[in-house]
Amino acid sequence: xxxxxxxxxxxxxxxxxxxxxxxxxxxxxxxxxxxxxxxxxxxxxxxxxxxxxxxxxxxxxxxxxxxxxxxxxxxxxxxxxxxxxxxxxxxxxxxxxxxxxxxxxxxxxxxxxxxxxxxxxxxxxxxxxxxxxxxxxxxxxxxxxxxxxxxxxxxxxxxxxxxxxxxxxxxxxxxxxxxxxxxxxxxxxxxxxxxxxxxxxxxxxxxxxxxxxxxxxxxxxxxxxxxxxxxxxxxxxxxxxxxxxxxxx
Amino acid sequence: xxxxxxxxxxxxxxxxxxxxxxxxxxxxxxxxxxxxxxxxxxxxxxxxxxxxxxxxxxxxxxxxxxxxxxxxxxxxxxxxxxxxxxxxxxxxxxxxxxxxxxxxxxxxxxxxxxxxxxxxxxxxxxxxxxxxxxxxxxxxxxxxxxxxxxxxxxxxxxxxxxxxxxxxxxxxxxxxxxxxxxxxxxxxxxxxxxxxxxxxxxxxxxxxxxxxxxxxxxxxxxxxxxxxxxxxxxxxxxxxxxxxxxxxxxxxxxxxxxxxxxxxxxxxxxxxxxxxxxxxxxxxxxxxxxxxxxxxxxxxxxxxxxxxx
Numbered sequence: 001x002x003x004x005x006x007x008x009x010x011x012x013x014x015x016x017x018x019x020x021x022x023x024x025x026x027x028x029x030x031x032x033x034x035x036x037x038x039x040x041x042x043x044x045x046x047x048x049x050x051x052x053x054x055x056x057x058x059x060x061x062x063x064x065x066x067x068x069x070x071x072x073x074x075x076x077x078x079x080x081x082x083x084x085x086x087x088x089x090x091x092x093x094x095x096x097x098x099x100x101x102x103x104x105x106x107x108x109x110x111x112x113x114x115x116x117x118x119x120x121x122x123x124x125x126x127x128x129x130x131x132x133x134x135x136x137x138x139x140x141x142x143x144x145x146x147x148x149x150x151x152x153x154x155x156x157x158x159x160x161x162x163x164x165x166x167x168x169x170x171x172x173x174x175x176x177x178x179x180x181x182x183x184x185x186x187x188x189x190x191x192x193x194x195x196x197x198x199x200x201x202x203x204x205x206x207x208x209x210x211x212x213x214x215x216x217x218x219x220x221x222x223x224x225x226x227x228x229x230x231x232x233x234x235x236x237x238x239x240x241x242x243x244x245x246x247x248x249x
Numbered sequence: 250x251x252x253x254x255x256x257x258x259x260x261x262x263x264x265x266x267x268x269x270x271x272x273x274x275x276x277x278x279x280x281x282x283x284x285x286x287x288x289x290x291x292x293x294x295x296x297x298x299x300x301x302x303x304x305x306x307x308x309x310x311x312x313x314x315x316x317x318x319x320x321x322x323x324x325x326x327x328x329x330x331x332x333x334x335x336x337x338x339x340x341x342x343x344x345x346x347x348x349x350x351x352x353x354x355x356x357x358x359x360x361x362x363x364x365x366x367x368x369x370x371x372x373x374x375x376x377x378x379x380x381x382x383x384x385x386x387x388x389x390x391x392x393x394x395x396x397x398x399x400x401x402x403x404x405x406x407x408x409x410x411x412x413x414x415x416x417x418x419x420x421x422x423x424x425x426x427x428x429x430x431x432x433x434x435x436x437x438x439x440x441x442x443x444x445x446x447x448x449x450x451x452x453x454x455x456x457x458x459x460x461x462x463x464x465x466x467x468x469x470x471x472x473x474x475x476x477x478x479x480x481x482x483x484x485x486x487x488x489x490x491x492x493x494x495x496x497x498x499x500x501x502x503x504x505x506x507x508x509x510x511x512x513x514x515x516x517x518x519x520x521x522x523x524x525x526x527x528x529x530x531x532x533x534x535x536x537x538x539x540x541x542x543x544x545x546x547x548x549x550x551x552x553x554x555x556x557x558x
Binding site: 011016017019026093094095098120121122123124125126127128129130131132133134136137138139140141142144154157158159160161162163164165166167168169172177178179213214215216217218219220221222223226228229230231232234235236238239241242246248249 | 316318319320323341342343345346347348349350351352353354356357358359360361362371375376377378379380381382383384385386387388389422423424425426427428429430431432433441445469477480481486487488493494496501502519522523524525536537538539540541542543544545550553554557558
């Protein structure tokens with residue numbers, strides 16, 4: 001089976017985010033960028049399916065400016081076989097990304113598409129579901145377990161009340177949650193090898209997709225700061241404050 | 250034009266988040282219709298018709314909608330949604346699973362997780378795990394939106410008298426099926442609806458020690474949550490996780506026990522009205538957002554607290 005895995009270049013999750021002084025966006029100048037953590041879990045799952053003999057080929061795709069080739073190389077170092085970059089300097093909304101991925105799905109015809117459940121920058125959580133709808137594919141979001149069984153895939157999902165298991169007909173779209181797996185570290189030989197793996201570059205025009213959006217960001221502000229309160233010396237004082245000052249118990 | 254709100258439910262009970270979503274719809278303005286899509290869910294439609302501010306309930310029943318599979322429900326919602334200016338749902342996992350499909354089928358961008366309505370086309374939403382708030386304007390013909398519950402005070406579940414209209418549904422994409430579910434059984438309130446939450450972190454040491462928190466919670470009528478660290482360590486199941494990738498909560502009182510206060514946990518609870526932190530590490534970042542900080546060993550402080558409640 002062939003797996004397509006989508007990866008996004010985002011701010012490294014350890015970096016403290018700061019809003020620009022002119023309130024147009026967050027400040028990304030000279031900030032460390034990395035593969036979105038949920039996308040990394042998607043790559044790891046694809047690699048494990050290949051190691052189990054379920055998958056035969058893994059294609060990693062990323063969309064955006066030239067720099068996102070770094071994240072494709074990361075996926076290749078983790079075990080993906082080849083990469084596709086859709087080159088554009090325009091900002092892409094989730095719907096545009098889903099349309100571009102749909103065009104790639106039409107070309108590549110994967111049996112399974114793995115994506116992160118959301119990216120840690122825009123926090124939308126939309127792309128996988130949109131892709132599945134556009135491609136008429138089944139979907140399972142927030143996956144914590146994936147088992148391919150012939151023409152079907154059973155996926156256990158993390159839902160509000162606990163866990164839910166679905167059976168999907170292939171081809172299917174699966175988005176990953178945190179506990180699906182723990183991604184490996186790429187070894188140095190694999191990082192070197194990844195540099196020689198094939199990486200195709202396409203444009204939205206090649207794919208016949210218009211990437212305009214109906215959403216405009218008017219401003220970006222820091223959230224309201226919460227002031228630190230007071231230190232209490234004992235459990236007695238805490239209970240007294242909660243009863244008489246905060247009046248919450 | 251009217252606003253369509255997709256109700257959260259389990260075929261027997263209307264989900265609490267629906268009340269917050271109706272509040273957001275009311276803030277946008279216009280007639281509010283509530284869609285109950287499921288199977289054997291007429292009691293939910295009755296509850297929906299009593300929700301304040303709802304003028305019409307649409308009831309769609311179909312065996313393929315029973316488990317609210319996104320592929321099937323989205324076909325129905327997209328079909329109905331064409332006649333509305335806005336389609337709203339909460340940020341339950343059901344809605345987050347289904348709504349982007351609706352947006353894609355309607356060929357519009359979706360606005361996720363709004364916390365404020367500025368006007369009928371302009372909304373505020375957190376980005377970067379709540380480290381920034383973006384105000385976005387949509388020129389889409391139909392605005393497909395998910396609503397973060399903590400951003401809106403719920404409307405009353407009673408007092409309304411909406412008519413219930415049955416909608417024919419044979420929507421079935423036929424590509425997925427429900428196998429099983431394991432839902433946590435608990436007599437305590439749900440995290441999303443609780444007035445008081447007691448949460449434990451890695452400092453709890455193991456799953457058995459959460460018993461200490463359950464005892465305190467039962468005295469307070471509180472729900473029990475956990476940090477991602479505690480869930481990842483296997484102390485408690487994932488449905489208890491509070492944080493950016495778990496549940497986003499804003500109770501009247503949040504008691505964080507043995508939680509250091511990683512940014513992703515703070516993103517899930519910092520809108521709580523009153524925050525108490527109990528931690529033996531004086532430097533723990535949780536103390537920077539707490540209203541009442543107690544530097545103490547939780548294994549002494551928690552039993553003492555239980556005794557004094």
